[in-house]
Amino acid sequence: MAEKKKKTIKIQTPKGRPLLNWVGKHPLEHVQGYPTQLIECFDPQSKNHALKTPVYDGLEKNWHNLLFHGDNKEVLATLLELGFRGKIDLVYIDPPFASNKDYVRKVELRGLKDLGRMEEDSESIIQQTMYEDIWKRDEYFQFMYERLILLKELLAETGSIYVHLDYRMVHYLKVLMDEVFGEDNLQNDLIWNYYMGASGTERWGRKHQNILFYSKSNKYQFNLDPVRVPYNPETIARAKRGEARYEVEAEDLEKSGKNPGDVWSDINPVQGNALEKTSYTTQKPETLLERIIKASAESDGLVLDCFVGSGTTCVAAQALGRRWIGVDVNKGAIQVTSKRIQKIIKDQGKNEKYPTFAIYKVNNYDLKILHTEAKELAIQQYGITSTKTDPFFDGTRDSNELVKIIDFNHPLTLLDLQLIVDELNKRPDEDRNVIVICLGRETKVDAWVEEWNKKQPYKDTRTKQRIKQFIIFDLKDKNFVSYEPSKAEVEIKRKGKNKVKIKIKSFISPTIIKRLELEPGLLRKKIPDFRSMIDVVLVDTDYNGEVFRIAYSDVPEKNNDLVKGEYELEIPKKKTKVAVKIIDMLGEEVLVTKKV
Incomplete structure (x- = not known):
């Protein structure tokens, strides 16, 4: 049988000025989409409508949110093929900053606050590199150029894009975005100013990052009222004294609030003890994303983040009742985002506007x-x-x-x-x-x-x-990477006519053990409870062998809490296959199934 020919999607060449030039610069003239594979679905209200292929026409009247595991260029091209051209209301991305360093996810085993720490240092020793932010400058420019072009194709005419950067690349990316989106469509160079950060003695302390806000056209959405902030108390006091320059009553000023301006000093970075804190060092605060989403996406707007990382964009969009699409090439990012979204949906219960999301794989990045x-x-x-x-x-x-x-x-x-x-x-x-x-x-x-x-x-x-x-x-000669997968012993038994009893009897992650043994200066402690190595437990009570539909999830409330490890759940009265997915602290998954 002849292989089906891939559809070629034509891409409009940017025509804006000025131009940024680099070695190897070339525009995207066309792209091709890739097959999508539905691998997981969270559907607590049993709507059972996750599409095998997420075509926009099929989702428009029966929406569920989308999380894609794959290279974002390939996923963006696939979204164009699936009918999302001109459908995205808001793009927020926090791409690599070309900072010339690795970004890590700090992993601590559950229930053992001191395990994995140096005696004289509070930093976690078990670290997992999520991405390497080390670029040749020309490669970085081409990488961002291609993705910005695709994002513009996906944006609605009334849509906007916010690109989060720092001092290293903001000036270059501003010129690049002038070319892609048009110089006249720059609406703001927002400054996120924070009190934290190194002061140093060699230069002024670097205590801000930039967010470039561009619209696709001059018809863009912007809603000021939901993001107004209180006036300075002195301003209110002057109005109450009746100073002539205030044409409104003090009460009206207090009630309405003011435009936050383009320097935001009222949003703090995520602190180490914050409830929203994840293991990502580059995590942005939910309040930052909430402000952007409220201003630039209507109540039913569609938000896209193709560098999803710790998932904050999707978390904020979910909490605000917006539709969202998240993309990341790193499996750990997909797992962290999924875990956070599940918690929000559970907390909001039946009041949740979009209670279902599905995870799709585009190409194979499991390794x-x-x-x-x-x-x-x-x-x-x-x-x-x-x-x-x-x-x-x-x-x-x-x-x-x-x-x-x-x-x-x-x-x-x-x-x-x-x-x-x-x-x-x-x-x-x-x-x-x-x-x-x-x-x-x-x-x-x-x-x-x-x-x-x-x-x-x-x-x-x-x-x-x-x-x-x-x-x-x-490394093959030295048996260095004689990869041993994580192993679990799980007891799955039917109880009565319509219940199943699940007990995780043991779990071992050779990768975690190896990392602990190799780290110099690590405190040598035994792991008294194997659940310390487990991050999340998911259960599908009627597994079809293809799509894992999450009927129950054990996501501990706090980072130091353990999973329960024992569960009693309802299942169909007929013979069914129960699947238990255990995700360890480094993101490796173990799937155990049994017919009961």
Whole structure:
């Protein structure tokens, strides 16, 4: 059977001015959508209407919210194919800042506040890299350019986009957005000013971030009344004294409030003890997103965030009764967002306007967490010092060798080695050895390395030491990434005619155990309760083998609380398959099923 030809979607070329130019700049002329796979659904009111393929026409009159796991460029193209062109009312994105550092999710095991902490430091030691914000500038510009073009295609004519940045890239992105959206459509360069942050002695303390607010046209929505803030008490006092410049009564001023302006100093960053706090270091406060959503999305508006991270945009939209779409390539982000949304829907009960959301996969990114974990373990195991200032090499070793870590999605190839050689040729004074860390290698690699090493000149003729020697560390050779999945023993028994009793008898995450053992200076403590390693437990009481429909979720209220581990739930009277999904603290999932 012939493969179905993919539909090509034409994209309008930006025509705005001024222009930002970079090496390799090219507009998107067309894109192609990808198949979507419905993998999970939260439907506490049993509406059972999650669409297998989320086509806009099918959702318009029977909406459920959407969470996509996949690369956002691919997901945005897929949304165009599914009929969402011109349907989005508000886009908020908090993209990478090109900060030249890794952003991590800090993981603490439940019920053990001190486990995973250094004796002299309150920072969590078990850290999981969610994304690397290390870019060559030209690559960053092209990355953002393509996504901004697609977002404009999805925006309604009355729609708006807010892009959250900091001092590193805001000036470049402003010019880039002038090209994509038009210079005249810049409505505000909002300043989020906060009291927290390093002061330092070398410069003025950096205590603000920028949010660029553009509209798609001059017909954009903006509702001031819901976001007005109180007048300064002195202003009210002057009005009460009857000073001539106030043309309204003091009571009216107090009642109406004022425009917050474009410098927001009244919204604090998320504190460590805040109830909304997640494990994301870049998490934005819900009050910030609530202000943006109230102003730029009507009560039934559709909000999109394609860098969803900790899920704050979706959380705020859900709480305010707006429709939403969230996208992230990182599975951990999808899990954190899902967990937060489930809690809101449960808290609001039957009053919830949109009580159902579904998770879709676009392409397969399940291995991303494993590859990230393996890279972190390799860095620890081999004593590598990460180098953030080098755009090519990943770091150095104590013996001063350069280190290059090959993407674990493919084995080391001759092309990878040639790229390293090309980089060394750009550095004529570089004579250090190069350690290449890989997960598997092609058969021709060993012969190539041997030949290369023989051809290099001597560094010291007396010791016969040569320069620029390639040293291959293949993690497969060392059984370094002998990946062991998490394991669970779960007892599932029918009780009476229409109930099931579930008991999690044991759970082990080899990845968590390995991380604890490898971290230097870690407090050596046993884990007295295996539930410390479990983040969330989900149950589908009538699993069809394809879509996991969440009938029950055990999401602990506080970070230090444990999951219950034992459940008694209603099930159909007929024979049914019960599925229990256990998600550990690093985001790995274990699925246990049984017919009862």
